[in-house]
Amino acid sequence: xxxQTDADGRLRHLLTLERLPRDALVALLDRAQAFADGVDARDxxxxxxxxxxxxEPSTRTRLSFQRAAQRLGADVLxxxxxxxxxTKGETAxxxxxxxxxxxxxxxxxxxxxxxxxxxLAEEAAAGTALVNAxxxxxxxxxxGLLDMLTLRQALGDDFSRRRFAIVxxxxxxxxxxxxxxxxxxxxxxEIRVCGPASLLPDDGTLAGCHVTVDLDAAxxxxxxxxxxxxQRERMEEGLVSSLEDYxxxxxxxxxxxxxxxxxxxxxxxxxxxxxxxxxxxxxxGPQSLILRQVANGVAVRMAVLEALLR
Amino acid sequence: xxxQTDADGRLRHLLTLERLPRDALVALLDRAQAFADGVDARDxxxxxxxxxxxxEPSTRTRLSFQRAAQRLGADVLxxxxxxxxxTKGETAxxxxxxxxxxxxxxxxxxxxxxxxxxxLAEEAAAGTALVNAxxxxxxxxxxGLLDMLTLRQALGDDFSRRRFAIVxxxxxxxxxxxxxxxxxxxxxxEIRVCGPASLLPDDGTLAGCHVTVDLDAAxxxxxxxxxxxxQRERMEEGLVSSLEDYxxxxxxxxxxxxxxxxxxxxxxxxxxxxxxxxxxxxxxGPQSLILRQVANGVAVRMAVLEALLR
Amino acid sequence: xxxQTDADGRLRHLLTLERLPRDALVALLDRAQAFADGVDARDxxxxxxxxxxxxEPSTRTRLSFQRAAQRLGADVLxxxxxxxxxTKGETAxxxxxxxxxxxxxxxxxxxxxxxxxxxLAEEAAAGTALVNAxxxxxxxxxxGLLDMLTLRQALGDDFSRRRFAIVxxxxxxxxxxxxxxxxxxxxxxEIRVCGPASLLPDDGTLAGCHVTVDLDAAxxxxxxxxxxxxQRERMEEGLVSSLEDYxxxxxxxxxxxxxxxxxxxxxxxxxxxxxxxxxxxxxxGPQSLILRQVANGVAVRMAVLEALLR
Numbered sequence: 001x002x003x004q005t006d007a008d009g010r011l012r013h014l015l016t017l018e019r020l021p022r023d024a025l026v027a028l029l030d031r032a033q034a035f036a037d038g039v040d041a042r043d044x045x046x047x048x049x050x051x052x053x054x055x056e057p058s059t060r061t062r063l064s065f066q067r068a069a070q071r072l073g074a075d076v077l078x079x080x081x082x083x084x085x086x087t088k089g090e091t092a093x094x095x096x097x098x099x100x101x102x103x104x105x106x107x108x109x110x111x112x113x114x115x116x117x118x119x120l121a122e123e124a125a126a127g128t129a130l131v132n133a134x135x136x137x138x139x140x141x142x143x144g145l146l147d148m149l150t151l152r153q154a155l156g157d158d159f160s161r162r163r164f165a166i167v168x169x170x171x172x173x174x175x176x177x178x179x180x181x182x183x184x185x186x187x188x189x190e191i192r193v194c195g196p197a198s199l200l201p202d203d204g205t206l207a208g209c210h211v212t213v214d215l216d217a218a219x220x221x222x223x224x225x226x227x228x229x230x231q232r233e234r235m236e237e238g239l240v241s242s243l244e245d246y247x248x249x250x251x252x253x254x255x256x257x258x259x260x261x262x263x264x265x266x267x268x269x270x271x272x273x274x275x276x277x278x279x280x281x282x283x284x285g286p287q288s289l290i291l292r293q294v295a296n297g298v299a300v301r302m303a304v305l306e307a308l309l310r
Numbered sequence: 311x312x313x314q315t316d317a318d319g320r321l322r323h324l325l326t327l328e329r330l331p332r333d334a335l336v337a338l339l340d341r342a343q344a345f346a347d348g349v350d351a352r353d354x355x356x357x358x359x360x361x362x363x364x365x366e367p368s369t370r371t372r373l374s375f376q377r378a379a380q381r382l383g384a385d386v387l388x389x390x391x392x393x394x395x396x397t398k399g400e401t402a403x404x405x406x407x408x409x410x411x412x413x414x415x416x417x418x419x420x421x422x423x424x425x426x427x428x429x430l431a432e433e434a435a436a437g438t439a440l441v442n443a444x445x446x447x448x449x450x451x452x453x454g455l456l457d458m459l460t461l462r463q464a465l466g467d468d469f470s471r472r473r474f475a476i477v478x479x480x481x482x483x484x485x486x487x488x489x490x491x492x493x494x495x496x497x498x499x500e501i502r503v504c505g506p507a508s509l510l511p512d513d514g515t516l517a518g519c520h521v522t523v524d525l526d527a528a529x530x531x532x533x534x535x536x537x538x539x540x541q542r543e544r545m546e547e548g549l550v551s552s553l554e555d556y557x558x559x560x561x562x563x564x565x566x567x568x569x570x571x572x573x574x575x576x577x578x579x580x581x582x583x584x585x586x587x588x589x590x591x592x593x594x595g596p597q598s599l600i601l602r603q604v605a606n607g608v609a610v611r612m613a614v615l616e617a618l619l620r
Numbered sequence: 621x622x623x624q625t626d627a628d629g630r631l632r633h634l635l636t637l638e639r640l641p642r643d644a645l646v647a648l649l650d651r652a653q654a655f656a657d658g659v660d661a662r663d664x665x666x667x668x669x670x671x672x673x674x675x676e677p678s679t680r681t682r683l684s685f686q687r688a689a690q691r692l693g694a695d696v697l698x699x700x701x702x703x704x705x706x707t708k709g710e711t712a713x714x715x716x717x718x719x720x721x722x723x724x725x726x727x728x729x730x731x732x733x734x735x736x737x738x739x740l741a742e743e744a745a746a747g748t749a750l751v752n753a754x755x756x757x758x759x760x761x762x763x764g765l766l767d768m769l770t771l772r773q774a775l776g777d778d779f780s781r782r783r784f785a786i787v788x789x790x791x792x793x794x795x796x797x798x799x800x801x802x803x804x805x806x807x808x809x810e811i812r813v814c815g816p817a818s819l820l821p822d823d824g825t826l827a828g829c830h831v832t833v834d835l836d837a838a839x840x841x842x843x844x845x846x847x848x849x850x851q852r853e854r855m856e857e858g859l860v861s862s863l864e865d866y867x868x869x870x871x872x873x874x875x876x877x878x879x880x881x882x883x884x885x886x887x888x889x890x891x892x893x894x895x896x897x898x899x900x901x902x903x904x905g906p907q908s909l910i911l912r913q914v915a916n917g918v919a920v921r922m923a924v925l926e927a928l929l930r
Contacts, residue, residue, distance in 0.1 A: 040667075059699055063671070063719060064722055067723060070669065070695040070697075271710040291717060291718070292721075294718050294721035295722065297722070
């Protein structure tokens, strides 16, 4: 029993993919694949209310969860804590407990602080489920799941002979952390991590990975290239000298992609900085699965909400 | 016949609890209790559209009404007049008449000006119903109703032998005014009102109440303590010297609560200023009904919307 | 085959009323009339998702489309690109393609740039439909349709012996352009256009119209007066000297309206600048169809969404 699973091993919240058992992860992916294939579930959560509770804004992630909830027939509420001037100093806990008291059973929570969503889950009542829609640089489990679903569709179930490269600002990326947890759980053959030294974590995150600052080396022969978004704050912080330099050293171009395996696929969690970490030709090219990731996002979130709230 | 009742005494709008007949008030509470007990009414307002029309922001009140409307199967629209830059100088009346013309039958209206919601109700077409979700310092009738429902659950139907204390910034509180109207209508035994002299109204609001600036005296032996939120503007206006002073003189602590009757209950309309008008220990303690109030809010608003729009 | 019609002449998008065949326009008006008469269609788009995608804010237009989508049973999402800080530099195209990938089939798009909606429609997938909810000064086709529906209700089907005056800032008005296209398609007898020379277009928009800067002359004997909103920016740009001058020369008063035919009707797309382009007495008077326009807006948008997405 953990914060996110009950004594019977059933998922109560989805906070992280770290230590999520392989069976649980695969079950979510299997069900998500059914939803991606168009399974109808409009009555699954009829009468159940879910609320997006975003302390950090993200319109796209919110829309994806809303669409997932709609496809399950749930009632959807939104609390935009990031732009709301109306919480009037209320704590996140009070906000959660209040909306919970309104009869809302599912919360989709995004927060800029590491661990903030888990801390809220500690406060939740027995019947309430939280989904972490991104907290600090810690975790973004539904992004990790949708990336795995996308890769499974492209590569098949067996990741053990595949090579994966994760490229960019790994240090500040919750997406990278969730992807790493999931790839390890699914038995990924080789995981390479690449980025400028200033953007690579030194905290054990990369245990077991091949780490390099040389993009050409990272790409050599890989089956999968998972690009990360470069936040512009990294320049203000002095971690990156300029967008031009970053693009020259870590931008994925068609020429560079040719170093990967012939049918290598490219992922990006969006929103993209076109011309910085990725060129238009790659983003919109035949090897890009970027829009497929977005489509799978709805399916994965349906599977998660259904598993937690049914 | 008044603005809020038709010639047959039927409720057309809910603008205030002042002079709302006891029968009408009790009928709303009875129906709200049924909804609190889980009565299903998802078809009650199917095909009916309601719109939140907030000229003053309040995310929590909006969510509570939205949840109520969803549980009745209504279609919900939101017009956030407070943050919208898009009304382009349009009057509140034009906004109402326009959304009404779109086929919306119910409006949930919040406004910072006293009487603004009633003024809009004067303009509404015959089939249109308005619910006052708070206007200026005048009225917040659904808050009054949810407080009464909460008290009825705790105390039983007979308020005549009970003692009630309302504590805080009564002068600027629409919640206090609506509570006072309802408590009188329901025959409350004794009503005490307490706050600093600068925050007590001198306009007849407190007729029949025991008024005191001494919190200890106000709490002595009461069955119910209804705390009010202290708006921070009161300090800028010089009505309160500091949050520390206010807490020392009017903050509800466990020690002070012991002056009340043994099983006295504590209410607060939220959002709370923890450590100012109320301590964590009281807010989260066994005598607090604060989250119960929030839950009852949805039930009360369902009863009101159903009564007005069915 | 054009961008907005497929090879079989079926409507794929609604971008403009220019060159929309008369049959298609009349079919939309006929269906809209049925919806205005209360035809129930709550299952028409059940399970279909539509998204309002507004790069320029307009709460009223958004609400009207949302209400139309609700009446058709569609699931509604909203992306407020105008106030969203969360697109993080993403292009409009990427925003569209992402939400499309989430399974959204209908987009209601407003943009401040001429042609921006058509440019997005070029990018849409085969099954995706866009409705132009206003782009720059180019087109606002659903406003044109609702004006036509309103006029048909008032005048009957035959516009050939009727005289129409369009008054105000025609130069910057997408409403005027869409009205002009529709009036010509429906065979309007005589179209007069009136405004200060600084606010009249010189680009061919007014081909076939009687153009005058003299409001009295423009109104003389007309059956229909279509007033336009004066944007306050026009003064900052020096195109109008003052609101007072504008009102004196181009404001529609009761006295001036007497120059029109006895039962002439008055339209305005809203929101009105009362006391500038129109007086209260006219706006709220017996000849005003302004709220009827708003009601028809929902019906017309239902017809458009149904035609595109069924």
